[in-house]
C-alpha cells in the first residue's frame with residue numbers, strides 16, 4: 001500500500017504572523033496501553049512493548065532528555081491507571097511534568113482536589129490534569145457511569161468549580177445539581193495549582209471548557225478547521241471574561257528527509273489490514289463523540305485520501321480512535337507545520353509517534369532544534385556537554 005504524498009496545496013496564509021512570538025510548549029505522550037512499531041497492537045507479532053514500568057520510564061526519560069514539557073497520560077480501560085502509573089515514574093525522572101487524564105464523574109471533586117494537591121507536593125509541582133468527560137457508552141458503563149452526555153458535561157462543570165475552589169485555601173460550601181459539599185478544601189494549597197486541560201468538540205464540551213479550562217485541546221485537523229474550533233471556544237471564553245490557551249494533539253513522523261518520513265508512514269500503513277479498517281469504521285460510525293466523528297470524517301476510511309493538508313496525514317486514524325493524524329515530513333517541514341498551527345493560535349502541542357521511545361528522539365533531535373533556532377521554542381537541548389568522538 002502506498003500513500004498519496006502529493007501536497008494538495010501550498011500552506012494557507014496564517015491570520016497573524018506576529019502571534020509567532022508567543023512561546024510554544026511541546027509535550028509527549030506516555031503509551032500506557034503499550035507500544036509498537038505498528039498502530040495496532042498484535043499479540044502474535046514480535047516487537048510489541050507492553051506498558052511495563054521499565055519501558056514507560058524509558059519513554060519518559062527520553063522525553064525529559066529532549067526537553068519536552070509534560071507527558072500526556074491517557075485514561076480508559078485499555079490503559080494502565082494514569083495517576084498510579086505517573087506517580088510511579090516521578091522518582092525516576094527529575095523535571096518532566098505529567099498531564100494526568102481522568103474522568104471527573106468517577107471521583108468526588110474534593111478527593112480529586114486532594115489527590116492532585118498531594119501529587120504536587122510529592123512530585124515537586126509536576127502535575128497537570130486532563131479532564132475527560134467521556135463519550136462512548138460501552139466504556140462509561142464499565143465504570144458504572146450511565147448519565148447521558150449533557151448531564152455528564154454539566155456534572156464536569158460543577159466538579160471543576162468545586163475542585164478549583166478546594167485548591168484555593170478557602171473552604172467551599174457548594175450545593176448544585178450533582179454535588180453537595182461543605183467545607184471542601186485540601187491540607188495545603190497546591191503549588192502550583194495544577195492547570196486544567198480539557199478536550200471535547202461537542203457544544204456542551206466547548207461551553208464547559210470556556211467556563212473552566214486553562215487549556216482547550218483539539219485533535220489534529222487541518223489548520224483552518226482547528227482554528228475554527230479554537231475561535232468558537234475563544235468567543236465563549238471571552239464572554240465569560242476569561243482568556244485561555246489552546247493545544248492540539250498530533251502524532252509525528254519526522255526524519256532528516258521527507259522521503260524517509262513518508263517511507264515510515266508507508267510502513268505504518270502496510271501494517272494495517274483492510275479488515276482492521278472495516279472494524280474501526282464500524283466503531284467510528286457508532287461513536288457518540290463529536291471529536292471522534294470529526295477525526296473519522298477526515299479520511300472516510302479511504303486509503304486514497306490520507307493527506308489532508310501538506311504534511312498532515314490521516315493514516316493512523318484509519319484504525320486508531322482518538323488522535324488520528326500525524327505531521328509527516330522532514331525536520332524542517334514538521335517545524336513549518338508546527339509554526340503554522342502556532343500562527344493559528346495553538347501554543348501547546350501534544351505529540352507522539354510509533355514507537356514512542358524512538359520518535360521522541362527524532363523529534364527532540366531534529367524538530368526541536370529547528371524550532372529553537374526560529375525563536376519559537378524556549379529552552380535548550382538538554383545534552384549540552386560535548387560528545388566524545390572516537391577519532
Ligand SMILES: Cc1cc2nc3c(=O)[nH]c(=O)nc-3n(C[C@H](O)[C@H](O)[C@H](O)COP(=O)(O)O)c2cc1C
Pocket residue numbers: 073074075076101131132133134135198199200201202203205217218219249288289290291292350
Ligand atoms: C487531546 C485529547 C485527549 C483526550 N484524551 C482522552 C482519554 O485519555 N480518554 C478518553 O476516554 N477520552 C479522551 N479524550 C476525549 C475527550 O476528553 C472527550 O471525552 C470526548 O471528546 C467527548 O466527546 P465530544 O467530542 O463529543 O465532546 C481526549 C480528547 C482530546 C482532544
